[in-house]
Amino acid sequence: MTTQTTRAGFSLVDVLVALILFEVGLMSVLGLTSAATRLSDSALRLEGALTVGESVADSLLSVGYSGPGSRITPFGVVRWGPSSEAPVEILVTPIGSLDGEPGDTVPLLRLLVDPTWAGSGGPG
Amino acid sequence: MTTVTVGSSRCPSIRSVDSILRSLVSRGGFSLLEATISIVVSLLILHMAFRALGTERRMFLAIESRGAFLETLRVTRAVVGREVRGGGSVAPVPDSGGDSLAVRGYRGWAQLCPVPSRPGEVVVSRVGLRAPNPDKDSVLIPTLGGVAVVPLLRVVSETVGCGSMGVPERWTLGLSAVPDSGIARYFERGSLHIVNEALRYRRGAGGRQPLTPAVLHAGGSGLGTDASGAVHLRLGMRAVEDTALMMVWEWSTWPKVRR
Numbered sequence: 001m002t003t004q005t006t007r008a009g010f011s012l013v014d015v016l017v018a019l020i021l022f023e024v025g026l027m028s029v030l031g032l033t034s035a036a037t038r039l040s041d042s043a044l045r046l047e048g049a050l051t052v053g054e055s056v057a058d059s060l061l062s063v064g065y066s067g068p069g070s071r072i073t074p075f076g077v078v079r080w081g082p083s084s085e086a087p088v089e090i091l092v093t094p095i096g097s098l099d100g101e102p103g104d105t106v107p108l109l110r111l112l113v114d115p116t117w118a119g120s121g122g123p124g
Numbered sequence: 125m126t127t128v129t130v131g132s133s134r135c136p137s138i139r140s141v142d143s144i145l146r147s148l149v150s151r152g153g154f155s156l157l158e159a160t161i162s163i164v165v166s167l168l169i170l171h172m173a174f175r176a177l178g179t180e181r182r183m184f185l186a187i188e189s190r191g192a193f194l195e196t197l198r199v200t201r202a203v204v205g206r207e208v209r210g211g212g213s214v215a216p217v218p219d220s221g222g223d224s225l226a227v228r229g230y231r232g233w234a235q236l237c238p239v240p241s242r243p244g245e246v247v248v249s250r251v252g253l254r255a256p257n258p259d260k261d262s263v264l265i266p267t268l269g270g271v272a273v274v275p276l277l278r279v280v281s282e283t284v285g286c287g288s289m290g291v292p293e294r295w296t297l298g299l300s301a302v303p304d305s306g307i308a309r310y311f312e313r314g315s316l317h318i319v320n321e322a323l324r325y326r327r328g329a330g331g332r333q334p335l336t337p338a339v340l341h342a343g344g345s346g347l348g349t350d351a352s353g354a355v356h357l358r359l360g361m362r363a364v365e366d367t368a369l370m371m372v373w374e375w376s377t378w379p380k381v382r383r
Contacts, residue, residue, distance in 0.1 A: 016165055036183075036187050040186070040190040059376065
């Protein structure tokens with residue numbers, strides 16, 4: 001007499017559930033990459049704001065301060081004027097703040113500059 | 125007639141073969157409907173997976189491109205800023221098309237020592253980013269009438285300098301009456317270029333060596349000066365998989381910025 005044995009394999013439901021779990025995992029990885037893309041976008045915007053703010057600071061340190069001003073750039077609105085903490089404060093805020101209430105947007109960048117500082121200039 | 129006893133401890137190999145044959149015979153498998161459904165669902169899931177991988181690849185390339193551009197932006201700003209603010213002079217390279225700037229890059233300073241020397245020579249204690257090189261350096265030196273920029277003709281080591289720091293050296297300068305006190309600064313002749321999608325530096329009459337990855341947009345990038353002496357840098361970011369101009373970063377600095 002022979003003994004009937006059954007093979008312990010995967011059922012259709014097992015395979016489908018495994019594939020769906022694999023897809024969910026893949027989507028999670030995609031979510032991470034999407035977050036990284038957003039972060040790199042943010043880094044580019046911050047670098048743009050820094051570029052703009054540094055240009056204004058260099059201008060103030062080179063040709064001097066002649067009063068408050070502002071300028072619209074692709075990376076935000078840059079404003080400079082007197083501050084309680086330093087002779088001149090430079091603020092770079094996102095473009096969106098133009099349409100909103102004043103102060104409702106966190107500045108991308110804040111620089112404090114003293115244009116009267118008498119550092120050593122370059123030679124010649 | 126030969127009889128094989130299943131489960132016999134004397135013949136394990138025959139038992140294994142029999143077990144496999146019986147399991148094959150008793151295997152149920154999928155029905156046609158089940159198999160069709162499973163194949164369709166698997167294909168759908170694989171299709172979604174491949175689309176997700178394609179998106180992932182594009183996003184990864186975009187992140188990589190932005191990282192390289194950010195690196196280029198920072199390095200370019202740092203190098204141009206250092207050479208312009210600390211250097212002796214800047215001027216556009218003639219006929220360069222607005223992408224090149226001749227600079228005299230600061231490389232170090234030296235204290236002039238009151239040590240008797242022959243005409244045109246001076247003993248110094250040198251401190252600098254690198255050793256002076258007569259092939260490409262000039263010296264900004266105080267004179268009786270102010271300051272002068274003179275070529276550095278020869279550099280030899282000395283045993284005794286002055287002060288508590290620096291490397292003692294004897295410099296031969298293209299100047300007959302060299303003072304024996306004060307500070308001299310030496311500069312490297314070179315030019316900065318934004319060509320072939322990267323920031324490049326030409327030292328003396330050498331080739332243009334890249335300082336950044338080649339990720340800049342050719343038409344959207346430039347480097348030059350204006351009438352006020354300001355140096356303007358324009359860096360364009362190109363699209364990942366074509367040559368379109370995505371965005372432009374503009375930055376300005378001045379040779380006389382006090383830092």
